[in-house]
Amino acid sequence: MSDLTISGLDAGYGGHPIISGFNLPPLTAGEVVSVVGPNGAGKSTLLRSLAGLIPAHGSIRLDEAELTRLSLADRAKRVTYMPQTLPQGVALTVLETVVASIRATPLRGAVYTDAQAAERAYEVLQRINAEALAGQRLDRLSGGQKQLAGLAQALAREPRLLLLDEPTSALDLHYQLRVLDLAREAAAERGMTVMIVLHDLQAAARVSDRIAVMAKGRLVAFGTPDEAITPDILAEVYRVSARVQRCDRGALQVMIDDVLTG
Numbered sequence: 001m002s003d004l005t006i007s008g009l010d011a012g013y014g015g016h017p018i019i020s021g022f023n024l025p026p027l028t029a030g031e032v033v034s035v036v037g038p039n040g041a042g043k044s045t046l047l048r049s050l051a052g053l054i055p056a057h058g059s060i061r062l063d064e065a066e067l068t069r070l071s072l073a074d075r076a077k078r079v080t081y082m083p084q085t086l087p088q089g090v091a092l093t094v095l096e097t098v099v100a101s102i103r104a105t106p107l108r109g110a111v112y113t114d115a116q117a118a119e120r121a122y123e124v125l126q127r128i129n130a131e132a133l134a135g136q137r138l139d140r141l142s143g144g145q146k147q148l149a150g151l152a153q154a155l156a157r158e159p160r161l162l163l164l165d166e167p168t169s170a171l172d173l174h175y176q177l178r179v180l181d182l183a184r185e186a187a188a189e190r191g192m193t194v195m196i197v198l199h200d201l202q203a204a205a206r207v208s209d210r211i212a213v214m215a216k217g218r219l220v221a222f223g224t225p226d227e228a229i230t231p232d233i234l235a236e237v238y239r240v241s242a243r244v245q246r247c248d249r250g251a252l253q254v255m256i257d258d259v260l261t262g
């Protein structure tokens, strides 16, 4: 059974197309897919269009539902988008924002007492080693701490499709790896499909079952990390001369030799 299928997707801003006729082979529940590509390739636009945050035409099928035909409220029950930057000026504690996320999750949120929702929110924070942030105000956190809080809010909703837009850009090395490992765990244990925009190709290879490489609003390559991250594709998309190899522990490594000019 195919769980997420995107076909003929057009999306853009103010009538100006950024993505057009975009197709992605079917993704299955439990799968982690990274979306990589140069600045301005349309990665965030793709995620925003899947989340219903910008107008889009075409087909986005998630399980049996055609997302483009659902109301935003029904779509939000299935899809959660974590943006690159969280809203400013939220004077709530991190725990309160995670509780609000749980409350906004139908089925589960509605049946919890206040104490149960707070307990569940604390568990989610513990899961990402961020329980120390529980009592801190969101608007007083560092950039990386805000990202962790945003991730906790997103995980707490337990969506079918979780869209993470550069979720590790402000995180230190430990939390980058931790957050990506958590995304994998969440996908496997809860049967979510997770799409993550990343710039770090080695991190993308580590976390992903498959990688989508985008450039200029198009899908340039899609496949396992070994299929999608090749010297030819890196030269075409990023204009760099690179070597790609597996280290003796199996991790994919990308070595950049030169920037291609001309």
Ligand SMILES: Nc1ncnc2c1ncn2[C@@H]1O[C@H](COP(=O)(O)OP(=O)(O)OP(=O)(O)O)[C@@H](O)[C@H]1O
Pocket: 013, 018, 037, 038, 039, 040, 041, 042, 043, 044, 045, 046
């Ligand atoms: N709100 C907006 N209004 C108008 N154009 C936009 C808007 N957001 C993005 N764009 C344009 O859409 C194109 C794709 O942007 P997008 O943010 O999707 O790229 P990206 O691949 O996520 O880039 P980056 O890696 O730099 O975050 C760019 O040309 C950008 O200028």
